[in-house]
Amino acid sequence: MSPATMKQWVVENKENDFDGLVYKEGPVPKVGEREVLVKLHAASLNYRDLVIPKNKYPFPLSLPVVAASDGAGEVIEVGPKVTEFKKGDRVATLFNQGHQYGAIEIPATFTGLGGVIDGTLREYGVFSETGLVKAPKNLNALESSTLTCAALTSWNALYGLKPLKPGQVVLVQGTGGVSMFGLQFAKAAGATVIATTSSAAKAEKLKQLGADHIINYKTDPNWGESARKLTPEGAGVDHIIEVGGPGTLAQSFKAIKYEGVISVIGFLGGGKDKDQPTILDTLSNICTVRGVYVGSKELMKDMIRAIEANDIHPVVDDKVFTLDQARQAYDYMWAQNHFGKLTIKIN
Known part of the structure; x- marks a missing residue:
């Protein structure tokens, strides 16, 4: 069973720079009939995550929102109508949850994780089954958490x-x-x-x-x-x-x-x-x-097949932060101290 509450980082506003990012307690969300509850093990940061609280992001936002789009974890519960995933599956998030196939359309730009929809800087997340993919078999959670935005x-x-x-x-x-x-x-x-x-x-x-x-x-x-x-x-x-x-x-x-x-x-x-x-x-x-505005679930699945076939491992910065250190991770990345992807270990 998942606990009733969890820790999460929420972008409360975009007027106060990184001070608009707040670490707080929140309820663990309940699973709908076509949704999946994921225990998040890792997240990774993008330049986009840094500019959202700095009020420099040109795409749709709906604040307050749980920060970050990129995450990987394990399925711990599925809704009754979910067919693609089962308990125990290792998964990674899709950036624009509504972008399934082909070219992006305007409605899908309003489904960005960590922008309009609650993101991955938290211990648990509920996602539509269409908003997840199975993580590559050859990658660990930190590596898989880097695929959502930069890789795709x-x-x-x-x-x-x-x-x-x-x-x-x-x-x-x-x-x-x-x-x-x-x-x-x-x-x-x-x-x-x-x-x-x-x-x-x-x-x-x-x-x-x-x-x-x-x-x-x-x-x-x-x-x-x-x-x-x-x-x-x-x-x-x-x-x-x-x-x-x-x-x-x-x-x-x-x-x-x-x-x-x-x-x-x-x-x-x-x-x-x-x-x-x-x-x-x-x-x-x-x-x-x-x-280029990230990509579809179809493209992400193609990419994951290539990652597995060629045993590609993402370049991950040597420094790994924990969830409670996420604010320091933002500062570290803003100072351009990272090489490759900057990751945050969650559970």
Whole structure:
């Protein structure tokens, strides 16, 4: 039996920065007929979780809300009409609970965990059976908890529009979660990977993960042209995982191949509007620039099959926080002290 109450982190408001995040007691939710009660064992943080209490998140929110979208745990109770899961199953959460197949539609954008629907920074969660997937057999709970947002976003970037083919070239920016998954997925597919970073220590880790070429964007500010020169016949990169936004997009245009895809995922890089490429740069470079908003349950299942088949293990930061230390985890990640995904052990 589950207890009556539990500990949870709730985003109470978005006016007080991380102070809007409150650790409190709450009731363990009851299971509906098509719902599943999960004892959460782990959660992981995304940049999105940090900007919600900072009032910088551009997608739907409904506060107060239990924080964080990414979690993994064990099914401890199922509703009478649940068919996909049984007690004891290891599961991970789906980011947009309503995004089941194909392209995302507007109603599904109002089903984001940790934004509109209560998320994973708590001891127990009730989720619709459509909002969970079976966790990969080869991963532990901390690793599985990293798949919901960063991994699926990366998988969607490489397979959601124009699927990556062996022998193509992928460029990943930096060493955040989305980029690390992109590197691993691309290598598993037989692609060549160019990675950008600003530090020698991070370059070493990128090498260990299989990056074929590494460019230091601090010492080589014109890294887009440098990346292009590393591609067959200097034709350019097939897929770019663009996480820097305004600060990096101009260089991504310099690197992209004709008919290549730039998947815009983040906006970390800052930059001034006057320096920005315009929509016409897509024509002069003959390429697709695409915003990626995580992905569907169907895509997540495809991704998990690939993770199991290739024994891919997420890059998880050495420092693991406990549930009561989640506020420190937010500060640690905001200071960019992490490498790969930052995880929180719950039970």
